[in-house]
Amino acid sequence: MEWGRHDPMNHRRPQPQLGQPSASSTLGPVPEPGIAPVPGSAGGRPPAALEKEQNLLEGFRNVLAGEGRKATFTCAGRLPLVLHSGRDDTGDLTPRTDREVQEQRIVTECVRIRFGAESGGNILSLPMDGEPHEAEALDKLIQGCDQATFGRHGKDVLDETYRRAGAMGIGDFMTDFCPYKTGIIDIVTQLLLPSIVGDLTSGPQRSELAVQHDVTADQEHQIRYAVEYEICASNQSDMRSLRVSHLPSLLAILDVPLAGRAEFEEILQVFALQRTGSINFPDVFAVAAKRLHAKRLAGERTRGTQTLGPNELRRRMMFRGLRAELYKLNVYSGPHGLFKPHVDTPRSDMQIGSLVVCLPVPFEGGALAVRHQGQEVVHDWSAGMCADNKMVIQWAAFYSDCEHEVLKVTAGHRITLTYNLFLTPGTGLLAGKALSLQPSQLPLSQQMKVSCATPEFMPQGGYIGFMLTHGYPHTHKDLHHFVPNMLKGSDIVLYEAMHAVGLSSALEPIDSDSLPGHDALQHLERLHQANRRSWKNQHTEIGTHEANSRLAATEIEYEPDENSELCEEDVDMDSSEYEDVHEKTRNAPMKQRMRAREKIVWIGGGGQEELSKAYLAYGNQAELKVKYSKVALLVKVPSWAERGGSGAVASGTMGDPVSLE
Numbered sequence: 001m002e003w004g005r006h007d008p009m010n011h012r013r014p015q016p017q018l019g020q021p022s023a024s025s026t027l028g029p030v031p032e033p034g035i036a037p038v039p040g041s042a043g044g045r046p047p048a049a050l051e052k053e054q055n056l057l058e059g060f061r062n063v064l065a066g067e068g069r070k071a072t073f074t075c076a077g078r079l080p081l082v083l084h085s086g087r088d089d090t091g092d093l094t095p096r097t098d099r100e101v102q103e104q105r106i107v108t109e110c111v112r113i114r115f116g117a118e119s120g121g122n123i124l125s126l127p128m129d130g131e132p133h134e135a136e137a138l139d140k141l142i143q144g145c146d147q148a149t150f151g152r153h154g155k156d157v158l159d160e161t162y163r164r165a166g167a168m169g170i171g172d173f174m175t176d177f178c179p180y181k182t183g184i185i186d187i188v189t190q191l192l193l194p195s196i197v198g199d200l201t202s203g204p205q206r207s208e209l210a211v212q213h214d215v216t217a218d219q220e221h222q223i224r225y226a227v228e229y230e231i232c233a234s235n236q237s238d239m240r241s242l243r244v245s246h247l248p249s250l251l252a253i254l255d256v257p258l259a260g261r262a263e264f265e266e267i268l269q270v271f272a273l274q275r276t277g278s279i280n281f282p283d284v285f286a287v288a289a290k291r292l293h294a295k296r297l298a299g300e301r302t303r304g305t306q307t308l309g310p311n312e313l314r315r316r317m318m319f320r321g322l323r324a325e326l327y328k329l330n331v332y333s334g335p336h337g338l339f340k341p342h343v344d345t346p347r348s349d350m351q352i353g354s355l356v357v358c359l360p361v362p363f364e365g366g367a368l369a370v371r372h373q374g375q376e377v378v379h380d381w382s383a384g385m386c387a388d389n390k391m392v393i394q395w396a397a398f399y400s401d402c403e404h405e406v407l408k409v410t411a412g413h414r415i416t417l418t419y420n421l422f423l424t425p426g427t428g429l430l431a432g433k434a435l436s437l438q439p440s441q442l443p444l445s446q447q448m449k450v451s452c453a454t455p456e457f458m459p460q461g462g463y464i465g466f467m468l469t470h471g472y473p474h475t476h477k478d479l480h481h482f483v484p485n486m487l488k489g490s491d492i493v494l495y496e497a498m499h500a501v502g503l504s505s506a507l508e509p510i511d512s513d514s515l516p517g518h519d520a521l522q523h524l525e526r527l528h529q530a531n532r533r534s535w536k537n538q539h540t541e542i543g544t545h546e547a548n549s550r551l552a553a554t555e556i557e558y559e560p561d562e563n564s565e566l567c568e569e570d571v572d573m574d575s576s577e578y579e580d581v582h583e584k585t586r587n588a589p590m591k592q593r594m595r596a597r598e599k600i601v602w603i604g605g606g607g608q609e610e611l612s613k614a615y616l617a618y619g620n621q622a623e624l625k626v627k628y629s630k631v632a633l634l635v636k637v638p639s640w641a642e643r644g645g646s647g648a649v650a651s652g653t654m655g656d657p658v659s660l661e
């Protein structure tokens with residue numbers, strides 16, 4: 001069977017997957033696990049060439065699956081408790097020697113919880129040593145808890161068949177347990193936010209123009225990049241054909257848009273520009289520099305990735321840290337305590353994970369199962385909590401978009417402290433340790449390099465869409481630029497691998513119909529063209545990912561599935577706030593978006609099923625406008641001719657050009 005433009009039904013048909021019958025739904029199942037034939041690529045090509053291409057694409061799937069299996073999505077640990085340790089003068093239990101730090105040999109003392117009126121009434125000290133007043137304090141703590149609710153369809157619900165637990169908010173208790181002091185946050189940071197090894201580019205020297213206008217090298221990159229992007233977006237051949245009328249969109253790309261007509265007129269006057277005239281590079285530079293300065297003076301926060309220079313973006317990617325915020329104390333009591341499968345509602349668009357610390361109180365059952373991409377890790381803490389062996393604090397952390405559940409507690413009380421983990425700028429001190437990524441060495445980079453060096457691989461060029469396996473939260477259109485450094489597990493491996501190869505790529509929100517934006521490919525093409533131009537023009541070192549993230553709200557539609565007990569929280573969103581790319585996307589004709597989807601060879605798709613079903617919130621903050629987005633990384637594969645054909649260096653890239661040796 002041939003696929004491609006020669007098939008008159010092609011645009012209406014969902015893309016069949018390798019080895020799978022095509023689905024009958026009108027929207028089609030794409031993207032789903034598996035490889036679709038390269039759209040429009042079959043006509044006239046010898047079967048052997050097609051087979052070679054399919055094998056290379058299949059290679060991506062295998063490598064991705066391997067990365068998925070390797071990638072960490074949850075981690076856990078135990079902290080031995082030392083009672084009456086005899087602190088040193090500083091009262092500090094933090095490891096002091098380098099060896100202790102490396103081995104994370106940390107112990108902790110008993111944990112105290114102060115609760116009751118004004119947090120002053122009662123103290124529970126754990127582990128309990130059998131004194132009657134301790135049992136009394138434990139009883140009081142349990143009595144002082146509210147019944148835990150959770151969010152479902154945007155509302156707080158109390159449903160004991162789904163969640164049976166007591167909850168105490170942070171306003172009602174205090175504890176001296178500290179996840180930083182005990183080293184937990186260090187470990188979780190290393191495991192869930194692997195650092196990326198690579199040099200920050202020093203970038204080219206500032207030009208005279210930049211010095212004259214007092215802009216940094218990063219800002220100079222941004223301006224040059226915006227110009228290239230505008231040239232491509234407006235189908236101009238080069239700078240010489242840019243006119244005054246291009247200024248507004250060029251400034252918008254730079255994230256310093258003109259407020260209105262009056263401002264436009266003012267700029268024309270200040271820079272003595274003719275309304276219908278052409279503009280030259282120094283003019284554009286001067287206007288842009290002035291606006292960037294004004295913005296900085298106004299103390300406005302930078303908005304999109306468009307305005308992040310290559311160094312800034314890499315820095316954010318390379319040095320990631322975590323901040324833990326105590327959220328709740330929960331008590332799951334036998335014989336009925338449980339919390340069925342759910343994902344944690346992100347509390348902000350910077351939330352990346354959740355941490356659960358299990359306090360030393362005996363209980364049975366109550367394992368925490370965490371799932372991602374068909375894999376499951378079960379943290380069973382009951383053994384460590386049995387009556388004669390309770391000298392340990394156990395904890396687990398996981399990406400909060402991963403489905404998890406607390407199995408039934410059959411006896412005793414399972415008392416936990418839960419923390420939300422937010423991304424923060426890290427110090428990068430961990431870089432170079434075993435958990436670091438070396439992007440150019442990643443199997444995915446190698447696979448892409450080999451593919452690009454093969455003439456049979458997408459000879460006319462094309463697009464590959466990798467579905468990310470995790471969901472990404474965000475509240476607001478202005479905040480989506482955090483997404484690249486929010487990437488988790490195997491998603492960051494994929495992103496980094498494509499970055500290392502130097503292909504143009506873009507993070508694209510995928511909506512509840514599994515469709516990308518109608519202009520997703522135009523956007524990617526423009527990036528690619530801009531990248532090529534910049535590369536050719538020696539305006540090097542603007543990474544291919546800098547202007548490319550345009551994630552916005554994606555509502556995840558809940559389709560009840562009788563086999564699933566999962567629920568979805570439908571966080572209320574004021575759609576008027578989302579006048580962005582995605583809004584336009586939503587309103588764009590379905591046909592266009594389907595066409596965009598069909599032009600892409602999809603690889604992977606595992607995460608979305610899980611995400612769309614396992615969508616449930618907990619807690620009492622249903623009003624927060626935070627959602628997980630489904631996201632794809634779209635990659636532009638240049639044609640064989642553009643890749644260098646004869647085996648020379650590919651010209652479709654910049655930064656790290658694909659070297660086809």
Ligand SMILES: O=C(O)CCC(=O)C(=O)O
Pocket residue numbers: 330339344356368404405406416418618
């Ligand atoms: O207690 C646990 O292990 C997990 C609790 C949980 O999933 C939650 O509070 O959302």
Ligand SMILES: [Fe+2]
Pocket residue numbers: 342343344354404618
């Ligand atoms: Fe949870």
